[in-house]
Amino acid sequence: MTLFNSKNDSDLSLLDETLERYGDVPENLITVLQSAQEIYGYLPTDVIIRISQRMGVPITKIVGVATFYSQFRLTPIGKYLIMLCKGTACHVNGADGIYDAISSHLGINDNETTEDGLFTIKCVACLGCCSLSPVMMINDDTYGSLTPEKAINILDSISQKEGNA
Amino acid sequence: MKVVVGQGSCGIAAGAGKAFDILENKLNKNHELTFTGCIGMCYLEPIVDVYNNDELHRFVKVSGEIAEKIAEAVNNNDFSISAEYEIADDDKAFLSSQTRIALRHCGLINPEKIEDYIADNGYEAIKKCVTQMTPEEVIEIIKISGLAGRGGAGFPTWFKWNAARNSESEDKYLICNADEGDPGAFMDRAVIESDPHTLLEGMLIGAYAIGAKEAIVYVRAEYPLAVKRLKKAIKQAREAGFIGKNIFGTDFSCDFTIKAGAGAFVCGEETALIESLEGSRGMPRLKPPFPAQSGFLRKPSNINNVETFANVAWIINNGGEKFAAMGTETSKGTKVFALTGKVNKGGLVEIPMGKTLRDVIFGIGGGIRDGKEFKAVQMGGPSGGCIPAHLLDTVIDYKALSATGAIMGSGGMVVMDESTCMVGMAKFFLDFTAKESCGKCTHCRIGTKRMLEILTRITEGEGKPEDISLLEELCYSIKDGALCGLGQTAPNPVLTTLKYFRDEYTDHIENKHCTAHECSKLVKYKINADACRGCTACAGKCPTDAITGEVKKAHLIDRDKCIGCGTCMATCRFGAVEVE
Ligand SMILES: Cc1cc2nc3c(=O)[nH]c(=O)nc-3n(C[C@H](O)[C@H](O)[C@H](O)COP(=O)(O)O)c2cc1C
Ligand code: FES
Numbered sequence: 172m173t174l175f176n177s178k179n180d181s182d183l184s185l186l187d188e189t190l191e192r193y194g195d196v197p198e199n200l201i202t203v204l205q206s207a208q209e210i211y212g213y214l215p216t217d218v219i220i221r222i223s224q225r226m227g228v229p230i231t232k233i234v235g236v237a238t239f240y241s242q243f244r245l246t247p248i249g250k251y252l253i254m255l256c257k258g259t260a261c262h263v264n265g266a267d268g269i270y271d272a273i274s275s276h277l278g279i280n281d282n283e284t285t286e287d288g289l290f291t292i293k294c295v296a297c298l299g300c301c302s303l304s305p306v307m308m309i310n311d312d313t314y315g316s317l318t319p320e321k322a323i324n325i326l327d328s329i330s331q332k333e334g335n336a
Numbered sequence: 337m338k339v340v341v342g343q344g345s346c347g348i349a350a351g352a353g354k355a356f357d358i359l360e361n362k363l364n365k366n367h368e369l370t371f372t373g374c375i376g377m378c379y380l381e382p383i384v385d386v387y388n389n390d391e392l393h394r395f396v397k398v399s400g401e402i403a404e405k406i407a408e409a410v411n412n413n414d415f416s417i418s419a420e421y422e423i424a425d426d427d428k429a430f431l432s433s434q435t436r437i438a439l440r441h442c443g444l445i446n447p448e449k450i451e452d453y454i455a456d457n458g459y460e461a462i463k464k465c466v467t468q469m470t471p472e473e474v475i476e477i478i479k480i481s482g483l484a485g486r487g488g489a490g491f492p493t494w495f496k497w498n499a500a501r502n503s504e505s506e507d508k509y510l511i512c513n514a515d516e517g518d519p520g521a522f523m524d525r526a527v528i529e530s531d532p533h534t535l536l537e538g539m540l541i542g543a544y545a546i547g548a549k550e551a552i553v554y555v556r557a558e559y560p561l562a563v564k565r566l567k568k569a570i571k572q573a574r575e576a577g578f579i580g581k582n583i584f585g586t587d588f589s590c591d592f593t594i595k596a597g598a599g600a601f602v603c604g605e606e607t608a609l610i611e612s613l614e615g616s617r618g619m620p621r622l623k624p625p626f627p628a629q630s631g632f633l634r635k636p637s638n639i640n641n642v643e644t645f646a647n648v649a650w651i652i653n654n655g656g657e658k659f660a661a662m663g664t665e666t667s668k669g670t671k672v673f674a675l676t677g678k679v680n681k682g683g684l685v686e687i688p689m690g691k692t693l694r695d696v697i698f699g700i701g702g703g704i705r706d707g708k709e710f711k712a713v714q715m716g717g718p719s720g721g722c723i724p725a726h727l728l729d730t731v732i733d734y735k736a737l738s739a740t741g742a743i744m745g746s747g748g749m750v751v752m753d754e755s756t757c758m759v760g761m762a763k764f765f766l767d768f769t770a771k772e773s774c775g776k777c778t779h780c781r782i783g784t785k786r787m788l789e790i791l792t793r794i795t796e797g798e799g800k801p802e803d804i805s806l807l808e809e810l811c812y813s814i815k816d817g818a819l820c821g822l823g824q825t826a827p828n829p830v831l832t833t834l835k836y837f838r839d840e841y842t843d844h845i846e847n848k849h850c851t852a853h854e855c856s857k858l859v860k861y862k863i864n865a866d867a868c869r870g871c872t873a874c875a876g877k878c879p880t881d882a883i884t885g886e887v888k889k890a891h892l893i894d895r896d897k898c899i900g901c902g903t904c905m906a907t908c909r910f911g912a913v914e915v916e
């Protein structure tokens with residue numbers, strides 16, 4: 172597995188405001204990484220190096236933290252992030268079937284991105300909407316009471332919208 | 337009239353936003369349109385409440401069409417045209433059989449308006465504390481109330497506050513654990529999304545009691561709406577002078593920060609949470625020293641769960657005795673549960689301790705969906721265990737629940753029916769804990785992985801006769817050897833399923849058979865040629881193209897291609913797909 176996407180042309184000035192605000196206190200590392208990921212979509216190598224220099228936190232520690240928490244990504248993701256819930260309630264109500272359906276439909280597994288860069292699948296544990304299980308979230312929208320068919324229709328309508336755009 | 341749309345995360349996911357937009361467009365401007373958080377009847381979302389003076393009309397499962405009808409009814413003051421969309425009497429009991437303290441405002445007030453909170457005695461309790469009571473007196477009331485930690489362990493709250501109070505230090509921290517890691521539970525999310533000021537007030541009282549000037553809320557990453565509403569609430573409370581310097585003109589000062597978690601179950605454990613707050617990997621620390629002596633930044637800290645804090649202002653306003661009057665000998669007050677799974681009516685349930693599991697699942701929850709058989713309920717998530725049907729009359733009480741091998745937990749109650757494989761369930765939880773183990777101690781890191789391997793081979797029909805005793809041996813050594821609560825409790829789902837559903841294990845191992853038909857490697861599907869109409873629906877759905885046949889002729893499943901997913905069975909409208 173390649174841990175790094177050794178990118179070195181990120182626009183680091185986008186990070187200035189965050190570092191200005193939180194960069195002086197090493198305890199803020201996670202907050203800074205969250206904000207960086209918000210900006211770049213993932214944590215590019217040059218961004219990690221910049222954070223390390225500014226905050227005085229070793230790169231090894233940053234990578235340690237970034238790989239510990241499931242929220243952080245070291246590689247880019249698709250335009251649409253599918254967060255598929257595999258929490259207990261969703262499991263009991265058939266989340267595995269939804270996963271199989273969307274995974275074979277898109278031809279990718281958990282944590283992978285489609286070749287056209289449109290979709291990334293990420294399995295998570297509980298989105299807090301357990302009563303609507305099984306549930307998935309695509310970017311900011313939550314879809315509940317899924318069936319394999321319904322899930323695929325949702326993906327298709329997104330693909331179509333993108334195709335026409 | 338006042339029209340209120342329930343807009344918690346699940347309401348929004350069910351389409352409350354659309355209903356709100358339609359109402360906003362269609363309602364005459366003389367009516368007030370507002371929103372509230374989670375009403376708690378998740379199975380009926382989206383919900384719209386119309387208050388016509390004192391009369392409440394509650395509409396459920398509000399689609400766009402129904403929203404238009406409601407607007408029409410309100411505009412014409414004629415509810416006969418919308419009567420059929422109002423909640424059924426049977427469903428009204430879902431709320432009326434509850435006793436709500438922690439959830440007392442949920443679904444009633446607008447969570448983004450501090451005025452709504454203030455109108456119901458809001459911030460009166462903290463005022464009383466700082467202007468009329470010593471911190472010791474506050475702790476005494478909490479002691480009388482018998483309030484115990486709602487985060488899972490059930491440790492007496494007053495005791496922790498007292499220990500933190502007695503630790504000498506200029507700087508102390510009061511921390512709220514809103515990490516809500518149990519996958520399948522959403523009580524804390526609902527409280528924050530629906531009534532954030534209750535949490536803030538409870539925390540202020542805690543901060544006053546222990547002598548902290550800083551309060552921190554550690555919120556789970558997957559809860560963006562909760563973070564948004566909490567931020568707004570803090571801003572409002574600061575502007576109103578309830579947060580900040582010299583609160584109510586006294587020398588008590590306290591400010592708040594929010595930290596978003598980054599997705600790690602172990603960070604719900606208090607010492608790991610502290611590591612995470614400090615910007616590190618969330619690896620638990622050895623205890624002692626306890627956080628009350630050395631916590632965040634090595635200063636005395638006190639950590640409580642959201643629901644624990646949500647009870648505090650009520651207790652101060654109503655007295656410890658009134659809270660202690662509810663419940664059992666060993667468990668006082670009420671408890672909130674997130675009731676989900678195969679139950680008819682899923683949602684948030686707050687009831688006094690001492691009720692039975694049957695009261696919750698069959699009384700309030702309305703029993704099992706689709707007329708199926710109740711099999712077990714999982715309490716306490718990955719740290720807890722399952723409780724089978726013959727123990728449904730167990731009372732909700734810390735001691736009584738622990739005696740079953742499960743735990744009270746933080747409030748997750750996932751109901752399972754006959755179609756859930758219990759070995760599969762144990763495997764599901766071990767898969768979770770093995771992934772979430774932080775890796776610091778060997779027993780947890782390697783032990784959970786070994787257990788997962790064994791459970792996987794059992795569910796795939798490769799189990800060996802000695803696997804059960806090997807699992808048991810691993811369970812006990814992980815319990816004894818693990819550093820933190822994650823590892824110490826990880827074997828519980830295996831131990832309880834072994835205790836109550838041992839037959840299912842042996843059936844998988846000896847007969848390569850899964851009663852629930854859930855373990856795909858052990859299920860063989862076939863098509864009953866007499867029942868098959870040749871509609872081709874199953875062939876179209878089969879993910880591996882294992883089904884062949886001509887239109888209007890009986891179809892056939894290719895054994896070598898079939899992965900046992902069961903899609904064909906779920907698709908067939910004629911009941912022609914059978915399990916061998
Ligand atoms: C693995 C693990 C996960 C935990 N997750 C949570 C959690 O998500 N929320 C919570 O309040 N407590 C959780 N706890 C319990 C906390 O360690 C702690 O006991 C609790 O926050 C104390 O608050 P209380 O006394 O008000 O319950 C967890 C414990 C363990 C061992
Ligand atoms: S278990 Fe899927 S949303 Fe909670």
